[in-house]
Amino acid sequence: QVQLVESGGGLVQIGGSLRLSCAASGRSFSSNAMAWFRQLPEKEREYVAAISWSGSTTKYADSVKGRFTISRDNAQNTVWLQMNSLKPEDTAVYYCAASIRTYSTGTNRPKDYDLWGQGTQVTVSS
Numbered sequence: 001q002v003q004l005v006e007s008g009g010g011l012v013q014i015g016g017s018l019r020l021s022c023a024a025s026g027r028s029f030s031s032n033a034m035a036w037f038r039q040l041p042e043k044e045r046e047y048v049a050a051i052s053w054s055g056s057t058t059k060y061a062d063s064v065k066g067r068f069t070i071s072r073d074n075a076q077n078t079v080w081l082q083m084n085s086l087k088p089e090d091t092a093v094y095y096c097a098a099s100i101r102t103y104s105t106g107t108n109r110p111k112d113y114d115l116w117g118q119g120t121q122v123t124v125s126s
Contacts, residue, residue, distance in 0.1 A: 002026030002115065004096050009120030012086055016124070020081040022096030022117060030074035033099040033106030035113060036081045038092035038122075048094070049081060050106030057105045063089075086124045093119040 008020040022034070035050040049070040050059045058070050069082040079096055097113035099106060 004098060004115055004117035006094065006096050006117040006120040009094060009122045011123045011125065014087060014124060014126050016086050017082070017084045018086065018122060020083065020094055020096075020120060020122075022079040022081075024077040024079075024098065028074070029077055029098050031102040033101070033104045034070075034072060034079045035097050035099070035106050035108075036070060036079075036094055037097060037110060038090075038094045039119075040092050045095070045110050046092070047108035047110075050108065051079065052105040053103050059106060059108070061108070083122070086122075088124050088126070091122060091124050093121050095119045 003025055005023050012018050031053050033050055033052050036048040037045045038048050039045045047061050048064055049068055051070045051072050055072045067085045072079045096117045098115040099112055100114045
């Protein structure tokens, strides 16, 4: 079964850090760009960050630039999202996604991704 499984979410205080993991299984995703999105109830899914298939190109939403870092290890078929200096507005369910196209740098559009994980909750509170 081809799937993405996120982990690492939880409750953290303002200014704290979390590291999310996205483990892929069922096939290799080394040719696919990967991304993280987040979503609040009854809100649109929001782009967070993307990483190219090789890992050489990373992109971020303005709201997380300088605080979050996306990375990947193709040998482990895993993508991470290191989140530092967390704010209450970072509270959401975080999803990782694999791109439809191969050998791309990744985009900020959910429609460009066809495999999604189940999500992991991140809550930032005081």
